[in-house]
Amino acid sequence: MEFADRPPAPIGAGYARYDVSVTPRQENPAPSDGSPRGGQRPPATETIGNVVRGGLIGLAETVPGVSGGTVALVTGIYTRLIASAKHLTDVPRGMITRSDWRADARNVDWWLLIPVAIGMLVAVFSIAGVMETFVTEQPVYSKALFMGMIAASVAIPFLEVRPGDLDTRGAKGKAAALFIAMATAVFILTSLPRSEISDPPLILVFCAAAVAVCALVLPGVSGSFFLLVVGIYAPTMAAVDDRNVQYLAVFALGALLGIVTFVRILEWLLENHHTAAMIGAAGLLLGSLRALWPWQTDDGGLLGVGDEWPGALGLFVLGVAVVAVVALVQHKVYSADARASEPADR
Numbered sequence: 001m002e003f004a005d006r007p008p009a010p011i012g013a014g015y016a017r018y019d020v021s022v023t024p025r026q027e028n029p030a031p032s033d034g035s036p037r038g039g040q041r042p043p044a045t046e047t048i049g050n051v052v053r054g055g056l057i058g059l060a061e062t063v064p065g066v067s068g069g070t071v072a073l074v075t076g077i078y079t080r081l082i083a084s085a086k087h088l089t090d091v092p093r094g095m096i097t098r099s100d101w102r103a104d105a106r107n108v109d110w111w112l113l114i115p116v117a118i119g120m121l122v123a124v125f126s127i128a129g130v131m132e133t134f135v136t137e138q139p140v141y142s143k144a145l146f147m148g149m150i151a152a153s154v155a156i157p158f159l160e161v162r163p164g165d166l167d168t169r170g171a172k173g174k175a176a177a178l179f180i181a182m183a184t185a186v187f188i189l190t191s192l193p194r195s196e197i198s199d200p201p202l203i204l205v206f207c208a209a210a211v212a213v214c215a216l217v218l219p220g221v222s223g224s225f226f227l228l229v230v231g232i233y234a235p236t237m238a239a240v241d242d243r244n245v246q247y248l249a250v251f252a253l254g255a256l257l258g259i260v261t262f263v264r265i266l267e268w269l270l271e272n273h274h275t276a277a278m279i280g281a282a283g284l285l286l287g288s289l290r291a292l293w294p295w296q297t298d299d300g301g302l303l304g305v306g307d308e309w310p311g312a313l314g315l316f317v318l319g320v321a322v323v324a325v326v327a328l329v330q331h332k333v334y335s336a337d338a339r340a341s342e343p344a345d346r
Contacts, residue, residue: 047115053077054119061223062124062131062237069218070153070285073160074326077112079270082217084109086267089260129241136234140294144312147292148319154285156327157278165275175279182283190291193299197231202250208232209254214262218284 053075057068072078087107094101135142166172197204208230212223227233239247269277294312295303306312 042111047111050077050112050115051119051122054116055123056119057116058120058123059127059131061120062127068120068223069281070150070156072217073156073281074153074323077116080109080112081116082263082267082270084113085217085259085263088113089263124240129237131237139296140306140308140312141315143292143294143296145315145319147289147294148316148321149323150285150289150292150319151316152320152323152327154282156323157282157285159327160278161275175275178276178279179283179286182280183287186284186287187290190288191300197235200232200235202247204230205232205236205247205250206254209251210258213255213258217259217263217266218281 053072056075057071060071061068069078072081084107087104090104091101091108093099094104166175200208208227212226214223224233227236235247236251238244239251266277291300293302294308295306297303
């Protein structure tokens with residue numbers, strides 16, 4: 001969906017910190033020694049920050065209703081991650097077709113991808129058990145906290161919309177229709193009844209992982225919630241906590257299949273239909289709030305406000321504040337980097 005007849009600008013120019021266009025940037029060409037493009041070694045503080053971002057993404061992926069893609073978007077690394085993931089999936093294909101797979105490897109932002117992956121793994125394997133307990137034993141308070149975080153995150157994709165992209169005739173109407181359609185689709189998805197399978201067959205684990213991992217890179221759609229809907233959320237969290245190698249290996253293979261096929265589609269959308277992708281992401285985030293209403297029946301039916309509302313309201317406000325602070329810090333860091341990169345007046 002096109003909103004303006006104009007050449008594409010760098011993805012995330014209004015909010016994210018880097019141009020992640022698949023065309024190599026002239027100011028950062030591939031080094032002659034064959035080391036990865038995607039940035040010379042960044043400051044240690046940025047690397048540590050990427051580990052923390054990865055930890056937050058991993059934490060989000062253990063929570064039904066919260067998307068890791070949302071955290072990546074809020075922390076300003078979303079489009080860089082998608083671009084790097086796309087180049088990473090090109091590497092094995094290049095090996096098979098005997099094309100220049102080394103060029104794709106050099107285009108991967110390793111200084112972003114590796115720290116984020118480390119942070120995710122540490123968070124998932126260290127917090128999965130605790131998070132499962134928090135979500136299952138404190139459903140009202142956990143949902144209230146996460147609902148506040150997602151509610152505040154709805155505004156983030158709009159910060160990625162470039163000025164002028166909605167100025168053409170009919171563009172705002174198309175954007176509104178897309179926003180409503182995406183919100184409605186996720187609202188319906190999160191309204192589906194839920195069940196629990198104590199001992200899921202491995203073929204179900206494989207297929208569910210292939211679908212759920214797509215939510216890892218799609219803001220507003222929770223992979224954990226999808227696992228909850230198909231009935232394998234608790235077994236998956238238990239497998240992570242118990243280090244069930246067979247279960248985790250099957251899950252990883254399914255996730256690999258899903259990420260390889262889906263990330264290429266998403267990267268193309270971000271590159272060629274960036275504004276539509278961001279508007280759609282905002283709609284997905286809004287629709288996902290249905291899954292996080294604090295008072296629900298066991299099968300997902302909505303209930304009225306309960307007696308815990310004071311604590312739930314306080315946690316909702318805390319969730320909004322957390323996202324607002326993270327977004328503000330990220331914006332200030334981006335602004336400071338932009339000023340530092342400006343040439344000095346002569």
